Amino acid sequence: MLRFSNRPRKSRPAARQNSWRRLFGSRRLFDTVLLGLTFVTAARLVSAAVAQSPQVAMPGDIVPVERTTNWIAGVNVMKAHDLSDAFAAPGHACQLDIKYMARTGGSFAVLAVRADGVMLSWAGGPTAPGQACAGGETGILVSDADYRSMLLRVPTGG
Structure with a gap:
């Protein structure tokens, strides 16, 4: 109710x-x-x-290292490994001193892109005063992050 x-x-x-x-x-x-x-x-x-897509290494890319270049992101010395071929395990450790390499000039060429980094070939002078990489004789393996930081440079023009 x-x-x-x-x-x-x-x-x-x-x-x-x-x-x-x-x-x-x-x-x-x-x-x-x-x-x-x-x-x-x-x-x-x-x-x-x-x-702002990240730059990806492609075989055949060339990265010049010149005296007239200011390197960004504090790129001075990078850890690398010598490689005998694209499928080999990383060999002995070596260094890439970018400012030292820029004195004589040269260029990197991308040979292969691997899961653990980028395989490069160096055409130029010694890569470091101490533990230099073999350079053109064999490949050089650098991490993907180090490869991207090598691309961050500003030409000074003189």
Whole structure:
């Protein structure tokens, strides 16, 4: 059995009930704006990822090492390994001193891309004053990160 009373109901305070609507308007408008901001942010992230795609080594690429080059990212000395061929295990460790190599000049050529790095051939002078790599006689294995840092250079023009 239903009972009805003439007594008025307790209502919520008006300030608390309408605070959401005063700040943001309707909930649908807020959701639309939030979805729009999310979409714009995602679009900007995707476009930045496409525009700044990392450079990947390809066999046949040539990286010149010249005296008139400023090296970025603090590239001075890199660890490397001598390789007898593209499928061999890394040989003895050696060093690539980029600033030392730039004195006489030369260039790297990418011979192969492996899972553990990039196989390069060096045509130029000694690679370091101490533990020099064999260079053109065999291949040189450097990590992918070191190869990418070798690409970060700015020609000075003189």
